[in-house]
Amino acid sequence: xxxxxxxxxxxxxxxxxxxxxxxxxxxxxxxxxxxxxxxxxxxxxxxxxxxxxxxxxxxxxxxxxxxxxxxxxxxxxxxxxxxxxxxxxxxxxxxxxxxxxxxxxxxxxxxxxxxxxxxxxxxx
Numbered sequence: 001x002x003x004x005x006x007x008x009x010x011x012x013x014x015x016x017x018x019x020x021x022x023x024x025x026x027x028x029x030x031x032x033x034x035x036x037x038x039x040x041x042x043x044x045x046x047x048x049x050x051x052x053x054x055x056x057x058x059x060x061x062x063x064x065x066x067x068x069x070x071x072x073x074x075x076x077x078x079x080x081x082x083x084x085x086x087x088x089x090x091x092x093x094x095x096x097x098x099x100x101x102x103x104x105x106x107x108x109x110x111x112x113x114x115x116x117x118x119x120x121x122x123x124x
Contacts, residue, residue, distance in 0.1 A: 037094045050079060
């Protein structure tokens with residue numbers, strides 16, 4: 001599975017940004033997809049996730065300000081993170097991720113894939 005992220009950039013506090021992540025290759029095995037973020041000196045944290053059936057989960061720090069959605073096409077799956085009312089503390093490198101579950105021989109194997117990070121900077 002290859003993940004290609006786009007979006008991000010510099011925005012003023014209170015502004016909006018949209019991040020997109022397109023998965024290709026092996027998408028039949030995709031399960032949950034989502035976004036994590038990592039600020040300097042901090043651990044990577046979950047921002048939002050979405051299951052194959054569209055069930056969403058949000059970190060408390062972003063709940064009400066972020067919407068995650070998922071769209072499947074013939075050979076790709078795209079996850080979009082729409083962020084509103086951004087705060088300086090939302091500044092971080094944002095990473096999309098995807099969980100897969102596939103049959104390898106007689107065994108089910110779970111794997112996690114990460115896209116390249118995209119910088120989000122919110123100025124005060």
